[in-house]
Amino acid sequence: MxxxxxxxxxxxxxxxxxxxxxxxxxxxxxxxxxxxxxxxxxxxxxxxxxxxxxxxxxxxxxxxxxxxxxxxxxxxxxxxxxxxxxxxxxxxxxxxxxxxxxxxxxxxxxxxxxxxxxxxxxxxxxxxxxxxQNKKDHLFLKKNNLYHKVKTDHISYVKSDNIYLEIYTIENDKFLIRNTLKSFLTELPSNFYKCNKSHIININNVKTFNLNYVFINDKQITVSKEFKPYLKSLIN
Missing domain, CATH: 3.40.50.2300 (Response regulator)
Known part of the structure; x- marks a missing residue:
């Protein structure tokens, strides 16, 4: 039980x-x-x-x-x-x-x-x-006409930019792919969350936050009201 x-x-x-x-x-x-x-x-x-x-x-x-x-x-x-x-x-x-x-x-x-x-x-x-268990521990992401092997736990956050996604890593590398947030989220493990309509974050790489923002790599990302209960559960 x-x-x-x-x-x-x-x-x-x-x-x-x-x-x-x-x-x-x-x-x-x-x-x-x-x-x-x-x-x-x-x-x-x-x-x-x-x-x-x-x-x-x-x-x-x-x-x-x-x-x-x-x-x-x-x-x-x-x-x-x-x-x-x-x-x-x-x-x-x-x-x-x-x-x-x-x-x-x-x-x-x-x-x-x-x-x-x-x-x-x-x-x-x-x-x-x-x-x-079914998720890969890495993805191949394209940058400067080359594909780079990127560990998923090194991804800090993902930002939607029209029909493209900007993927940022803890090393401050940036990759650009053509995809949607909803579709890309299915390729990621459960420590990734859609925290607002245009961002996915890796909660393991969040160092500081309040109930309005999370901070990753010195980037301030707004939190939607739907994501606030999860942040409150971390505090509790």
Whole structure:
């Protein structure tokens, strides 16, 4: 059991949410938040590090648990489990496209909750390990008509410049390639993060930071609000 994992519950029925929290905590897990709407969930995720989210599809405001799942996939990238009474085909088909770790139908039993959480957490850990193991420890990057072997852990940050990427190393070398941030990020290990819409940073090479900027090679890089929860987790 991964008792150090932090779990957020997003459920608009306060009685069900409280019952669910008690059940989860009885298993030894750490529930750090219990909110009723998309807006409150996003605010919580921006301020706290969360490892797993349990989501009801129908929430207290106009935006649904499906909207929250899309937000998590885009910005937070942690596993989530739907806990819902929605069984209609359209909802299930839309929910499946968001790739949840599980889809629990109310009323649920304790054993199913426990098994779903354990599977979600275990798969998440294994995926992160596989992600790193399958990544190369170097890339061949072109400069002055020559290809240079560059170790990935020597890359400090990457900056998007229109259709090109500027890649900077800890030795202050600069390489220019034609690619997108999103695509290039898939070639890098998990210590690389997109900290704003135009920069990827190697968190291992960040020496100083606050909640508005990180500093690498004396370069000040702005931090987006979506990246701030990760920085706060480093402080905590």
């Amino acid at each position: 991964q008792t150090n994992f932090k779990i957020l519950i997003v459920e608009d029925n306060v009685i069900i949410a409280d019952d669910l929290e008690q059940i989860i905590e009885s298993f030894g897990y750490n529930v750090i938040g219990n909110v009723i709407s998309y807006e409150r969930a996003v605010s919580f995720l921006e301020k706290n590090r969360v490892d797993l989210v349990l989501i009801d599809i129908d929430l207290a405001t106009e935006k649904t648990g499906l909207d929250l799942a899309n937000y998590i996939n885009q910005y937070i990238q942690v596993p989530f489990i739907y806990v819902t009474s929605n069984l209609d085909d359209q909802t299930i088909n839309i929910a499946a496209k968001t790739k949840p770790s599980a889809y629990l139908v109310k009323p649920f039993d304790n054993n199913t909750i426990y098994a779903s959480i354990e599977v979600a957490i275990t798969n998440y850990i294994e995926e992160k390990v596989d992600h790193n």
